[in-house]
Amino acid sequence: MPKKILIVEDEKILAEIYRDKFTEAGFEVLVTFEAEEGLKLAKKEKPDLIVLDILLPRENGVYFLTELKNDLEISSIPVVVFSNFDDPETKRTALRLGVKDYLIKTNYTPKEIVAKIKNYLK
Amino acid sequence: MDFVLISKIFIYLINLLGFWLAFWIYLFNRKSRINQTFLILTLLILLWIDFAYLANLPSQLNRALFWVRLNFGVISLFFISAYFFSIYFPQEQKRFPILDKAVLGIGIIFFLASIFTDLIIKNVEFKEWGADIIFGRGKDIFFSVIIILTFLILYNLFKKYFTLPKQEKLKIQYFLIGVFIFALFNFIFNVTLPIIRGTYKYYQFADYSAILFLGFTAYAIVKRELFGIKVVLTYLFVGLIAILLLLDTLVFTSQLSLQILKGLILILFLYFGYLLIKSVLLEIQRRQEIEKIDKAKSEFISIASHQLRTPLTAIKGYISMILEGTYGQLAEKQVRPMENVYQSNERLIKLVNDLLNLSRLDAGKIEFSPELNSLEEMVSDIIEELRINAEKKGLYMKIVKSLKPLPKIMVDQDKLRQVILNIIDNAIKYTKEGGITLELKKLDGEEEIKVSDTGEGMDKGELNSLFQMFSRTTAGTQLHAEGAGLGLYVARQFIEMHGGKIWAESPGKGKGSTFYIQLPIHLDPKLLKTKTKTITKAANDIF
Numbered sequence: 001m002p003k004k005i006l007i008v009e010d011e012k013i014l015a016e017i018y019r020d021k022f023t024e025a026g027f028e029v030l031v032t033f034e035a036e037e038g039l040k041l042a043k044k045e046k047p048d049l050i051v052l053d054i055l056l057p058r059e060n061g062v063y064f065l066t067e068l069k070n071d072l073e074i075s076s077i078p079v080v081v082f083s084n085f086d087d088p089e090t091k092r093t094a095l096r097l098g099v100k101d102y103l104i105k106t107n108y109t110p111k112e113i114v115a116k117i118k119n120y121l122k
Numbered sequence: 123m124d125f126v127l128i129s130k131i132f133i134y135l136i137n138l139l140g141f142w143l144a145f146w147i148y149l150f151n152r153k154s155r156i157n158q159t160f161l162i163l164t165l166l167i168l169l170w171i172d173f174a175y176l177a178n179l180p181s182q183l184n185r186a187l188f189w190v191r192l193n194f195g196v197i198s199l200f201f202i203s204a205y206f207f208s209i210y211f212p213q214e215q216k217r218f219p220i221l222d223k224a225v226l227g228i229g230i231i232f233f234l235a236s237i238f239t240d241l242i243i244k245n246v247e248f249k250e251w252g253a254d255i256i257f258g259r260g261k262d263i264f265f266s267v268i269i270i271l272t273f274l275i276l277y278n279l280f281k282k283y284f285t286l287p288k289q290e291k292l293k294i295q296y297f298l299i300g301v302f303i304f305a306l307f308n309f310i311f312n313v314t315l316p317i318i319r320g321t322y323k324y325y326q327f328a329d330y331s332a333i334l335f336l337g338f339t340a341y342a343i344v345k346r347e348l349f350g351i352k353v354v355l356t357y358l359f360v361g362l363i364a365i366l367l368l369l370d371t372l373v374f375t376s377q378l379s380l381q382i383l384k385g386l387i388l389i390l391f392l393y394f395g396y397l398l399i400k401s402v403l404l405e406i407q408r409r410q411e412i413e414k415i416d417k418a419k420s421e422f423i424s425i426a427s428h429q430l431r432t433p434l435t436a437i438k439g440y441i442s443m444i445l446e447g448t449y450g451q452l453a454e455k456q457v458r459p460m461e462n463v464y465q466s467n468e469r470l471i472k473l474v475n476d477l478l479n480l481s482r483l484d485a486g487k488i489e490f491s492p493e494l495n496s497l498e499e500m501v502s503d504i505i506e507e508l509r510i511n512a513e514k515k516g517l518y519m520k521i522v523k524s525l526k527p528l529p530k531i532m533v534d535q536d537k538l539r540q541v542i543l544n545i546i547d548n549a550i551k552y553t554k555e556g557g558i559t560l561e562l563k564k565l566d567g568e569e570e571i572k573v574s575d576t577g578e579g580m581d582k583g584e585l586n587s588l589f590q591m592f593s594r595t596t597a598g599t600q601l602h603a604e605g606a607g608l609g610l611y612v613a614r615q616f617i618e619m620h621g622g623k624i625w626a627e628s629p630g631k632g633k634g635s636t637f638y639i640q641l642p643i644h645l646d647p648k649l650l651k652t653k654t655k656t657i658t659k660a661a662n663d664i665f
Contacts, residue, residue: 011432011436013436014432014435014436014439017436017439017440017443018439020443020448021439021443021448024448055428084428084431084432084435085428086478087424088488088489104431105431105432105435106431106434106435106438106471106474106475107471107475109438109439109442109443110439110442110443111442111443111446
């Protein structure tokens with residue numbers, strides 16, 4: 001069965017790139033542009049991993065992580081932050097909230113990011 | 123001037139000022155525990171001063187014992203309120219209910235014992251300057267408890283001092299300055315003067331200084347942005363000397379000609395003091411303006427960098443996928459231009475990263491977080507990552523490790539990784555044939571990473587300016603040197619954060635280059651605190 005990943009990314013072009021690349025790599029991909037919507041999808045679909053952007057419209061990625069950690073039903077789903085916002089304090093908060101990694105988008109090609117995610121799902 | 127009259131004027135002034143301070147603070151925020159406690163504290167201090175004044179008035183001789191006892195009763199209550207103030211100010215701390223009740227209980231017992239028994243105050247004896255107290259049997263216990271309470275209050279504040287943010291720390295500093303002034307005046311008028319002049323006549327000036335303590339505390343409570351302690355000390359210094367000069371002129375000098383002379387000195391002093399304070403304030407204002415500009419600059423860079431990264435990520439994503447064949451195989455003629463677009467985009471990404479790093483270095487916002495790491499593992503990982511790039515250019519990449527594995531050392535992994543990546547990446551970029559050799563070894567007190575390439579090499583001029591940021595005068599020429607400028611400057615800052623060294627050597631153009639990084643095996647603990655303060659100087663040149 002293909003692994004299911006949820007991408008929470010508000011930049012439509014980037015979301016499209018990652019959706020294509022992960023689909024090509026054999027993943028089942030769910031994409032959402034908002035934190036609240038992402039939480040609902042996570043509860044409904046129970047993905048194997050979540051790729052999360054930090055700067056999102058309305059509620060941000062830190063809110064998403066806090067809510068996720070407070071909900072026992074989905075709190076154990078691994079999350080990898082993938083954002084261009086590399087504020088040290090946000091990074092520290094995210095790591096404290098249990099994210100697997102905090103990656104800066106520009107430093108990785110889609111192929112590299114797929115390889116990283118595969119590694120986390122091993 | 124008549125000493126009795128001066129005392130009278132002082133006591134009225136102090137009471138007026140005290141009342142105003144107490145109610146100003148209270149009305150500022152009636153619900154705040156700090157403000158409520160300050161009101162009680164201030165009223166008790168005023169009573170303390172007034173009862174002491176009354177006890178020493180010649181007209182109150184027959185009631186002196188009554189006033190002194192009331193005075194000591196109020197002192198007991200004052201220390202209770204000061205204890206609770208130290209709990210609430212500037213932020214409420216963890217409470218110990220038993221201790222709170224004990225302080226309250228003991229304070230009330232002392233209050234009652236002072237007023238209604240002769241345990242603490244037995245009697246008063248009349249001296250030429252006023253009422254001399256004859257203490258009762260409980261004197262030692264009373265003063266011991268007061269000393270313990272004082273230590274408890276200071277302990278509460280010092281404990282909080284180390285955990286609170288800068289502005290809150292300043293508030294505690296203000297409070298402590300107030301306490302210090304109060305203590306200093308007491309030392310001058312209750313210890314030094316009695317020794318020199320053999321009289322307690324001027325003791326009330328020590329009491330009056332309580333108003334300065336109240337003023338400092340009140341200011342710390344209501345003001346959001348406090349002046350730095352240096353400004354306050356300047357004010358204080360000028361103010362104290364002015365008060366002492368004034369007292370000397372009015373109270374301690376009886377000869378008119380001397381009074382005029384001292385008055386003139388006082389006026390001169392006030393004028394120069396005014397100039398001093400004005401220049402300090404002007405300097406502060408300038409510094410604040412510079413800080414504001416600096417902050418705006420850093421924020422701009424931060425936001426701009428983030429905004430720039432989004433389209434760069436999209437370009438990187440699409441080009442890499444086109445090159446990988448996701449959208450169909452490229453014609454041979456198309457590969458090179460696409461690779462060039464990809465490389466140009468990579469340069470832009472690197473530039474944005476460097477700019478962001480610089481703005482953070484500049485703002486002192488880069489955090490240094492060293493952990494125990496193995497340099498061998500880090501370097502091996504990086505080589506694996508870059509091996510494909512080297513192989514594409516037909517270059518070899520080898521690593522020479524020392525025979526014995528190197529011990530793990532404290533390094534900030536992200537930063538060191540960025541530095542090594544940068545250097546190897548440059549080596550690949552500037553080498554057309556041959557390859558890159560990495561060598562790791564342990565020296566006396568340091569571990570060394572040596573990166574040698576068989577590339578273009580550098581002349582002396584290039585070597586000298588390699589790790590410096592381009593200055594405005596040379597920016598034109600230096601910017602044309604691809605990749606030079608920011609990356610290695612940031613690298614140097616990162617290595618210096620570790621207390622390490624980075625430099626390059628080259629026998630000349632066309633003869634290859636060697637980069638050296640040396641990191642201390644034992645990290646200096648001081649570096650954990652100083653962080654980035656040393657690096658702001660040059661960073662200002664760029665923007």
